[in-house]
Amino acid sequence: MSQQPNGADLLNTARSALLQHLLDELPERRRYLARMIANAMAIAARELELGDGVDRAELTSLRMLYQDPAPDSSEDVASRLEALNRRLCSDIRQGGFSSRVDEKRLRDHLRRSVAARVAISNPKALKV
Amino acid sequence: MSLAERLPALARFIAEHAQATQARIVHCQPLTGGAIQENWVLEVELPDGPLAGQHALVLRTDAPSRVAASHSRAEEFALLRTAHKAGVAVPEPLWLATDPAVLGKPFFLMRHVAGVAAGHKLVKDPGFPIDRAWLTQRLGQELAKIHALSPSQPDLDFLGPPSRHPARERITEYRGYLDALGAARPALEYGLAWVERHMHEPVLITLTHQDYRTGNYLVDENGLAAILDWEFAGWGDPDCDIGWFCARCWRFGAVDQEAGGIGARSDFLKAYEKASGRTVDPDRVRFWEVMAHLRWAIIALQQAERHSSAQEPSLELALTGRISDELQLEMLRLIETTDPIESGKE
Numbered sequence: 001m002s003q004q005p006n007g008a009d010l011l012n013t014a015r016s017a018l019l020q021h022l023l024d025e026l027p028e029r030r031r032y033l034a035r036m037i038a039n040a041m042a043i044a045a046r047e048l049e050l051g052d053g054v055d056r057a058e059l060t061s062l063r064m065l066y067q068d069p070a071p072d073s074s075e076d077v078a079s080r081l082e083a084l085n086r087r088l089c090s091d092i093r094q095g096g097f098s099s100r101v102d103e104k105r106l107r108d109h110l111r112r113s114v115a116a117r118v119a120i121s122n123p124k125a126l127k128v
Numbered sequence: 129m130s131l132a133e134r135l136p137a138l139a140r141f142i143a144e145h146a147q148a149t150q151a152r153i154v155h156c157q158p159l160t161g162g163a164i165q166e167n168w169v170l171e172v173e174l175p176d177g178p179l180a181g182q183h184a185l186v187l188r189t190d191a192p193s194r195v196a197a198s199h200s201r202a203e204e205f206a207l208l209r210t211a212h213k214a215g216v217a218v219p220e221p222l223w224l225a226t227d228p229a230v231l232g233k234p235f236f237l238m239r240h241v242a243g244v245a246a247g248h249k250l251v252k253d254p255g256f257p258i259d260r261a262w263l264t265q266r267l268g269q270e271l272a273k274i275h276a277l278s279p280s281q282p283d284l285d286f287l288g289p290p291s292r293h294p295a296r297e298r299i300t301e302y303r304g305y306l307d308a309l310g311a312a313r314p315a316l317e318y319g320l321a322w323v324e325r326h327m328h329e330p331v332l333i334t335l336t337h338q339d340y341r342t343g344n345y346l347v348d349e350n351g352l353a354a355i356l357d358w359e360f361a362g363w364g365d366p367d368c369d370i371g372w373f374c375a376r377c378w379r380f381g382a383v384d385q386e387a388g389g390i391g392a393r394s395d396f397l398k399a400y401e402k403a404s405g406r407t408v409d410p411d412r413v414r415f416w417e418v419m420a421h422l423r424w425a426i427i428a429l430q431q432a433e434r435h436s437s438a439q440e441p442s443l444e445l446a447l448t449g450r451i452s453d454e455l456q457l458e459m460l461r462l463i464e465t466t467d468p469i470e471s472g473k474e
Contacts (some may be wrong), residue, residue: 085314092318093321103469123456
C-alpha cells in the first residue's frame, strides 16, 4: 500500500511552489538553476508515475521482437529488459535485422520504446 | 596561484609582445565559458608602441577539467590564426604563451568581440534587433570561407593527415564511445548500423569547424561578428558542418527555421553555394543530420556519465543525459523520412 500523497504528488506540489512562489523572488542569475531544478522534479515525477509501465511495455515489445517465451512470475523486469536490450544491441551490430521486413519490425519497436522514454524525459518533444 | 596573483607577469608578457614599455591591466573578469576552457576579459592600456591605446582582450586558458578530444590552446590559436588570415570572422588572435612561467599553464590572448551568442535570444527574442534573413546568408558565406581551406596549411600540421572516409571513422569512434559507456542503447546501435549502410565517401575534404551552430557565433548590431569555439575543428567532409548547422536539435525550438533556428535552409544553402562555388547534395546533408543527432545523443550520455560517475556531480550534466532520448527519437524520425519502409513490402 502506498502512502498518500505519493512521491510523484509531492514532487509536483513542490515544483509548483518553486515556480509560483520562489522563482520571481530569485535574482536573475539564479533563475536558470531554479528552472533546471523544476525540470528535474518534473522528470522524476513522471518517472515515478510511468516508469514501471514503460519498462513492462518495452519488455513486452522486445519479447514480441524475439518471440521470447512468456515470463514466469518470479522474473525481474529490469534484469530481463537489460539482458534483451544487450542482445538486441549485439544483434544489430552484427548485421541482424537487415531484411526490410525485420528492419521495419525493429524500427517499430525502437520508435515505440524511445517515444515512451521521451514521454518521461520531455513529453513536449513527442509532438512533431 | 590565481590569475590575480599572476597579473604582473601577464602585464610584462603583454608589454613585451605589444612592443610597449609597459602594459597596465585596468580590469580583469572571468567570462562564462565552457567546461573545457577558462576565459577572462581583460582591459589593457598600452602607453606606447605600435598598439598604443586601450584594448579589450580575451585570455583563454585550460580549465581544471579538460576534455581529451578537444584541441590544446596552442592548436586552437593556430586554427584561429589560419581562419583569421583566410578572412573568416573570428576574434583576432594576438599572442600565444606556451611557456608556463607566465600563468603556470599555456594561454593565448585574442581581441574581445562584443555580441550575443545565446541561441534562445537569437532565435526567439523579437526585441533583439537583427535581420535574420541576412544573418542566415552571412552564416552560409562564412561557412564557405572555412571550407575553402584545404589540407595544405603548414600551420595546421597538428591536425594530422586527413581521413579519406570521415563518416566511417566517426562511426567507429561512436561505437567505441557507446562501448566505453557500457550502456545498451538499441536505437543508437540501429542508427549506427543505418549510417554505415548509407555512408559515402566525401566529395572533398576541407577544414571543418565541427561545432558550427547557433550558440557558437556572436551577433552584434552589424550582423555576424565572430565564429567561436574552434576546439573540435579538423579535416573532414564539409557537408558534415552543413548537417550539424541545420539539424533540428540546434534550432532552439524554432523548428521551422531549418537553418539553425534563424532562417530558411534554402537561403543558407544558396548563400553557401554561391560563396563556395559548390553544389550541395541535399541527400548528403540529410545523412549528416542523422549523424548529428547520433553524435549529440551519444555526447549527452557521456555528459550524464560525468555526473553519474561522481567525477563531476552536476544537475546540468544530469539533465543533459535525459536529452538523449528525444535526440534518438528525432534520429529515428529522420531515418524514416529519408529511407521509408512501406508496410507489407520487402
